[in-house]
Amino acid sequence: MLEYSQNSEPRISVVIPAYNCEKTITKTIESVLNQTFTNWELIIINDGSKDSTLEIISQIHDSRIKVFSFDNAGGNVSRNRGLKYAVGEFVSFLDADDIWTSDKLASQLKALEENPQAAVAYSWTDYIDETGEFVVSGGRVVAKGDVYEKLLVTNFLENGSNPLIKRESLISLSGFDESLPAAQDWDMWLRLAAKFEFVCIPSVQILYRVSGNSVSANLNRQETACLQVMNKAYKARPPQPNFNFNLSLANLYKYLTCKALQKPLTRKKGLATVRFLYYYTLYESLTINRAIFIAKLALKTLIIIIYPPFLNRNHQKN
Numbered sequence: 004m005l006e007y008s009q010n011s012e013p014r015i016s017v018v019i020p021a022y023n024c025e026k027t028i029t030k031t032i033e034s035v036l037n038q039t040f041t042n043w044e045l046i047i048i049n050d051g052s053k054d055s056t057l058e059i060i061s062q063i064h065d066s067r068i069k070v071f072s073f074d075n076a077g078g079n080v081s082r083n084r085g086l087k088y089a090v091g092e093f094v095s096f097l098d099a100d101d102i103w104t105s106d107k108l109a110s111q112l113k114a115l116e117e118n119p120q121a122a123v124a125y126s127w128t129d130y131i132d133e134t135g136e137f138v139v140s141g142g143r144v145v146a147k148g149d150v151y152e153k154l155l156v157t158n159f160l161e162n163g164s165n166p167l168i169k170r171e172s173l174i175s176l177s178g179f180d181e182s183l184p185a186a187q188d189w190d191m192w193l194r195l196a197a198k199f200e201f202v203c204i205p206s207v208q209i210l211y212r213v214s215g216n217s218v219s220a221n222l223n224r225q226e227t228a229c230l231q232v233m234n235k236a237y238k239a240r241p242p243q244p245n246f247n248f249n250l251s252l253a254n255l256y257k258y259l260t261c262k263a264l265q266k267p268l269t270r271k272k273g274l275a276t277v278r279f280l281y282y283y284t285l286y287e288s289l290t291i292n293r294a295i296f297i298a299k300l301a302l303k304t305l306i307i308i309i310y311p312p313f314l315n316r317n318h319q320k321n
Contacts, residue, residue: 011042012090012091013042013043013044013067013090013091014040014042014043014091014092014093014112015040015042015043015044015091015092015093015094015095015108015112015167016043016044016046016085016088016089016090016091016093016094016095016170017035017043017044017045017046017094017095017096017097017108018046018048018081018082018085018086018089018094018095018096018097019031019032019035019045019046019047019048019085019096019097019098019099020048020050020078020081020082020085020096020098020099021047021048021049021050021052021056021060021081021099022049022050022051022052022056022075022078022081022099023052023053023054023056024052024054024056024099024100025052025054025055025056025059026100026133027099027100027212028056028059028060028099028100029059029063030102030135031097031098031099031100031101031102032045032047032060032063032068034097034102034103034104034105035097035103036063036065037105038103038105038106038107038108038109039105039106039108039109040108040109040112043067043091043108044067044068044069044089044090044091045065045067045068045069046069046071046085046088046089047060047068047069047070047071048071048073048081048082048084048085049070049071049072049073050073050075050076050077050078050080050081051072051073051074051075051076056099057070057072069088071084071085071088077181078098078163078187079179079180079181079183079187080181082096082163082178082179082187083178083179083181086170086173086174086178089170091170092169092170093112093115093167093168093169093170094167094168094169094170094173095108095111095166095167095168096163096164096188097164098162098163098164098212100212100214101162101164101209101210101211101212102131102135102209102210102212103164103208103209103210104206104207104208104209104210106206106208107126107208107209108167110124110126110204110206110208111124111125111126111166111167111204111208112124112167114202114203114204115167115169115202118147118200118202120200121147121148121199121200121201121202122168122169122172122195122199122200122201123166123167123168123169123172123192123195123196123199123200123201123202124166124167124168124201124202124203124204125160125165125166125167125201125202125203125204126165126203126204126205126206126207126208126209127141127142127143127204127205127206127207127208127209128141128142128161128162128165128207128209128210128211129141129207129209129210129211130210130211130212130213131210131211131212131213132212132213133212133213133214135212138213140207141161141207141211142157142159142161143205144159144203145203145205146159146201146203147200147201147202147203148200148201149196149200150196150200150201151193151196151197151240151242152242152243152246154189154192154193154196155193155233155236155237155242155246155251156247156250156251156254157251157254157258158188158189158192160188160189160192161209161211162188162209162211163187163188163191164209164211165209166192166201168195169199172195172198172199173191173195175198176191176194176195176198178191179191183228183231183232184224184227184228185221185224185225185227185228185229186225186228186229186231186232187228189229189232190232190235190236193232193236194236194239197236197239197240213265222259222262222263222272222275222279223275225259225262226255226259226279229255230255233251233252233255249286249288250286250288252282252286253283253286253287253288256279256280256282256283256286257283257287259279259283260276260279260280260283260300261300263275263276263279264276264300264303264304264307268307269307270307270308272307273304273305273307273308274308276300276304276307277304277308280297280300280301280304283297284297
């Protein structure tokens, strides 16, 4: 256990935007309390919660926890509000339903100390369901240095609960884009990657909770926002002439197709999947294996449209 002195300035500021998260906030906060690196402050932005979120938080006693309440304004605004309160040299954001492994902050801080030219350290992600059970492994991308073009191809950081970032770098970019309805984390990572170097910790340290109520569950909004982010990044720092923009589009529509095929399944989502799958096929460079994969997606999409209740019979909503 790393030593923590109440008189020392926190080295890391952790920011949690919290909105109606009474079912998950305790586990999320506990994952911060259990960090082996202890010289941190936890800034919780209560974003106008109407459930018992604030009451639950108030029952957790630790001098490093600071809670600020505002009217509901959304995740982007809450992250930026937390950034304004942060005093640490480094900042990490954590969604109120995600979980960190106990070595997350220590490992990422060590990586940044050993690579002083880098401003961002990221790890790998696994996905859990609403009960905390493992669902699927995330990507296992190892990239360092100038990762901008690789990040433009696909958001290999995968979520907003991942990186540890130099606070001055975030401030220099004026924080998160509050005009974006979704994909705000990818936009932030791209803007960081356009100017600063990254370093990878090749270990699973983020457990991302899959929920039908999450921001990324609104697929049409996600599509619009991702296209906006891609075009914005492309104009801000045009990639090399040999960059394959179709590959970025293919990865986006592959993600949206797979997201649409997650439970709960409905005919409406099935019909949306048809469009996503069409664009995925349009932009993807087909091989035999990819053609087989697309055929499997198409078959599942057809089943959803014809009879979604059968696929949902084991799915229980909270």
